[in-house]
Amino acid sequence: MDFDVAAFLDAFFEEAEEHVQAFEHGLLELERNPSDREVIGSVFRAAHSIKGASGTFGLTGVMQFTHELEGVLDLLRKDSLAYDAELAALLLAALDVLKELLASSRAGTPPPAREAELRARLEALRAGPIAGVVAPIDAAPGPKRARSVVVRVEPLPELFARGMDPIVLLRELYEMGVGGAQVEIDDSDLPPLEELDPELCYLRFRVSMETAASEADIREVFTFVEGLCDVKVESEGPAQTPERAPGAETAEKAAAPGERTAAAGAANATVRVSADKLDKLLDLVGELVIAQAMIVESLRSPGADHALRLQDALSAMERNTRDLQESVMSIRMVPLASVFGRLPRIVRDVSAKCGKQVRVEIEGEETEIDKAMVELLVDPLTHLVRNAVDHGLEAPDERQLAGKSQEGLVTVRAFHQGGAVVVEVGDDGRGLATELIRDKALRQGLIGDDATLSDEQIHELIFHPGFSTAASVSDVSGRGVGMDVVKRNIETIKGSLAVSTERGAGTRVRLRLPLTLAILDGFAVRIADQTFILPLLSVVESFRPTRAQVRSIVGRHDVIDVRGVSTPIVHLYRVLGVPSAITDPCEALVCIVESGGARVAVLVDEVLGQMQVVVKSLETNYQRLDLLMGATILGNGRVAMILDVQALSKVAHGTAQSLMTRGSARQEDLWLS
Amino acid sequence: MSKVALVVDDSKSIRMLVSKVLREAGFDVLEAENGRQAMERLAGREAVQLVITDLNMPIMDGLELIRAIRADAAQRFTPVVFLTTESDDSLKDAAKSAGATGWIVKPFHPEKVLTVVKRVVA
Numbered sequence: 001m002d003f004d005v006a007a008f009l010d011a012f013f014e015e016a017e018e019h020v021q022a023f024e025h026g027l028l029e030l031e032r033n034p035s036d037r038e039v040i041g042s043v044f045r046a047a048h049s050i051k052g053a054s055g056t057f058g059l060t061g062v063m064q065f066t067h068e069l070e071g072v073l074d075l076l077r078k079d080s081l082a083y084d085a086e087l088a089a090l091l092l093a094a095l096d097v098l099k100e101l102l103a104s105s106r107a108g109t110p111p112p113a114r115e116a117e118l119r120a121r122l123e124a125l126r127a128g129p130i131a132g133v134v135a136p137i138d139a140a141p142g143p144k145r146a147r148s149v150v151v152r153v154e155p156l157p158e159l160f161a162r163g164m165d166p167i168v169l170l171r172e173l174y175e176m177g178v179g180g181a182q183v184e185i186d187d188s189d190l191p192p193l194e195e196l197d198p199e200l201c202y203l204r205f206r207v208s209m210e211t212a213a214s215e216a217d218i219r220e221v222f223t224f225v226e227g228l229c230d231v232k233v234e235s236e237g238p239a240q241t242p243e244r245a246p247g248a249e250t251a252e253k254a255a256a257p258g259e260r261t262a263a264a265g266a267a268n269a270t271v272r273v274s275a276d277k278l279d280k281l282l283d284l285v286g287e288l289v290i291a292q293a294m295i296v297e298s299l300r301s302p303g304a305d306h307a308l309r310l311q312d313a314l315s316a317m318e319r320n321t322r323d324l325q326e327s328v329m330s331i332r333m334v335p336l337a338s339v340f341g342r343l344p345r346i347v348r349d350v351s352a353k354c355g356k357q358v359r360v361e362i363e364g365e366e367t368e369i370d371k372a373m374v375e376l377l378v379d380p381l382t383h384l385v386r387n388a389v390d391h392g393l394e395a396p397d398e399r400q401l402a403g404k405s406q407e408g409l410v411t412v413r414a415f416h417q418g419g420a421v422v423v424e425v426g427d428d429g430r431g432l433a434t435e436l437i438r439d440k441a442l443r444q445g446l447i448g449d450d451a452t453l454s455d456e457q458i459h460e461l462i463f464h465p466g467f468s469t470a471a472s473v474s475d476v477s478g479r480g481v482g483m484d485v486v487k488r489n490i491e492t493i494k495g496s497l498a499v500s501t502e503r504g505a506g507t508r509v510r511l512r513l514p515l516t517l518a519i520l521d522g523f524a525v526r527i528a529d530q531t532f533i534l535p536l537l538s539v540v541e542s543f544r545p546t547r548a549q550v551r552s553i554v555g556r557h558d559v560i561d562v563r564g565v566s567t568p569i570v571h572l573y574r575v576l577g578v579p580s581a582i583t584d585p586c587e588a589l590v591c592i593v594e595s596g597g598a599r600v601a602v603l604v605d606e607v608l609g610q611m612q613v614v615v616k617s618l619e620t621n622y623q624r625l626d627l628l629m630g631a632t633i634l635g636n637g638r639v640a641m642i643l644d645v646q647a648l649s650k651v652a653h654g655t656a657q658s659l660m661t662r663g664s665a666r667q668e669d670l671w672l673s
Numbered sequence: 674m675s676k677v678a679l680v681v682d683d684s685k686s687i688r689m690l691v692s693k694v695l696r697e698a699g700f701d702v703l704e705a706e707n708g709r710q711a712m713e714r715l716a717g718r719e720a721v722q723l724v725i726t727d728l729n730m731p732i733m734d735g736l737e738l739i740r741a742i743r744a745d746a747a748q749r750f751t752p753v754v755f756l757t758t759e760s761d762d763s764l765k766d767a768a769k770s771a772g773a774t775g776w777i778v779k780p781f782h783p784e785k786v787l788t789v790v791k792r793v794v795a
Binding site: 005007008009011012014015045048049051052053054055056057063160161162163164165167168169172199221223224 | 693743793795
């Protein structure tokens with residue numbers, strides 16, 4: 001049988017990733033609780049499971065490595081090895097290599113360079129091999145000429161109780177014989193019928209055959225009934241070469257299939273879906289089919305209540321469609337735990353490097369979010385957590401001076417809030433140094449020295465490209481990737497971020513993310529005869545301004561005064577070139593939208609209301625356009641553009657530079673008439 | 674009469690692999706992720722022709738499953754093959770005394786499954 005194990009590699013790698021995470025989680029747990037048996041057990045099982053499966057799927061490299069790892073963990077499990085800092089470091093290093101090894105196996109690239117070294121260190125620690133690595137055993141060359149063999153098989157009466165049927169054994173012997181075998185049954189132990197217990201085996205067998213099989217081959221057949229069945233092999237005829245001791249397990253040690261790579265698999269992203277969710281989906285589809293049948297039926301048999309029945313059927317269908325949509329969406333949802341799980345390790349590494357004591361508190365890891373977003377969150381969150389430890393928290397002695405405990409605290413929280421997911425990364429460190437940020441921004445020319453900025457605006461500067469307050473470039477942060485990258489990443493997934501800080505008490509960065517990128521809660525507005533969609537999440541309020549609220553600033557743009565805050569107005573009809581719309585803000589409506597903490601008033605003719613829209617990519621279907629994040633198709637079949645609030649906000653506020661220095665005229669042509 | 678096999682392993686990849694081999698060998702295959710689920714699959718059924726189970730599983734492990742099968746009126750004579758690794762000799766003995774019929778040592782080549790199946794299924 002030519003069996004292709006490659007088909008299962010995706011499942012294997014997915015699973016391996018889960019084991020790796022459990023492994024990592026366990027190691028970090030052990031730091032706190034070095035003697036927790038349960039944790040040691042779970043770490044051992046993780047390595048054990050990867051080893052077992054990797055060998056089966058022909059990933060010899062992974063198997064050999066996890067074999068050594070498992071060996072060391074086994075010693076730990078049996079208390080033959082103490083968990084100390086050195087071992088902790090070795091295991092964490094091994095974990096990293098294992099991750100790389102899995103990735104390289106999957107991609108079909110050579111194994112990581114450190115693999116051999118780490119494996120040797122694990123092996124050295126283990127000092128002396130435990131039950132061997134799977135190695136091909138050369139079958140002892142037995143006699144190949146057929147001879148007469150008699151096999152006596154005397155099972156214990158209890159054979160059946162182990163699920164074994166002697167007929168199976170006889171059949172296998174029969175197949176070994178040249179031209180079959182002759183089986184004689186000895187029924188001398190068979191009791192009279194009334195005393196017979198049908199659950200016991202009373203028969204003995206004598207099998208005679210001509211066979212080329214060696215005694216070891218014959219004994220092999222009885223591997224599983226060792227101790228349950230007395231077997232005697234007598235051969236006549238040509239003398240045999242002496243047999244090796246018939247190790248029952250020799251046959252088990254079949255060579256693992258050749259090392260394979262799985263380059264093809266990496267591209268096929270998969271989602272694990274619980275059977276419950278699938279059942280629900282199937283249910284809903286069933287409901288939908290029924291609703292459709294009701295509609296067809298009510299059209300076919302018009303009666304007095306025809307319209308009523310049609311209405312019922314349609315509303316049932318609408319309900320089902322909505323449920324179906326929710327249900328399908330929920331399939332793409334995965335808990336944030338997969339990202340959060342990596343954070344303690346990062347904190348540990350970073351705090352060790354900068355000599356700080358840090359505790360991590362993680363909350364809300366069960367919060368679900370679109371799978372695609374989870375992957376895009378890894379880098380920003382990693383960076384925020386590194387920053388919190390490296391820049392946010394003080395050194396232990398500095399903390400003591402400030403009257404805080406020496407151990408710093410980093411908190412990561414996630415929760416749902418109004419159709420969005422909020423993720424917060426906070427620390428109880430020194431807080432942002434407002435003056436330092438301002439000075440640095442001045443030096444770097446990000447702001448003019450005449451700029452009057454609120455503290456909040458100054459804090460936002462940390463998200464400006466190229467900005468880093470770290471006094472010296474440490475190994476940890478300050479490597480050129482700054483908060484601006486975090487901001488860009490978050491904005492790519494249509495999220496927003498804001499920072500809040502208190503001097504001496506800590507800093508908190510709050511990310512607000514949509515649940516999914518595929519479906520958007522939209523706020524429909526009309527400009528002339530066209531409909532546009534604003535993401536509902538970004539809409540703060542909408543109203544008709546009074547004459548007193550609107551002011552024009554010469555050389556700049558109109559602003560509207562919203563409860564004392566001047567908010568720039570974006571004339572959508574002008575920006576988007578829609579003819580014959582209402583141009584006077586006091587005749588039209590404004591929608592206040594917010595992005596990244598900045599507010600903009602968008603001028604529209606009319607507000608149509610909320611609706612859920614399916615986001616169609618413009619890049620895929622047409623081309624990328626500034627100010628638009630996509631398009632959707634309305635109920636009436638017309639296309640509506642979805643506005644990119646971030647881009648609108650940039651248009652209105654300009655970049656930080658143009659706002660702060662009051663000099664730049666970038667993009668101003670868009671609102672100067 | 675169709676042959677029915679139950680494959681029990683918390684590792685999806687291994688479960689898929691073993692199931693595929695058995696399907697190609699003409700079995701109808703039931704799957705379960707742990708011992709408890711396995712017993713649920715067997716509940717109310719006539720004897721299945723084969724159970725292949727991992728030993729190391731959460732919730733209800735392979736040893737408990739083997740004992741439960743041997744204590745089940747309908748399934749007590751069903752051949753039960755367990756998956757094990759070389760380093761687990763003590764587990765292997767425990768599984769045998771719990772009433773296992775045979776075993777497959779991991780890592781295994783898919784063909785090995787067929788060899789063992791042939792050796793335990795009448």
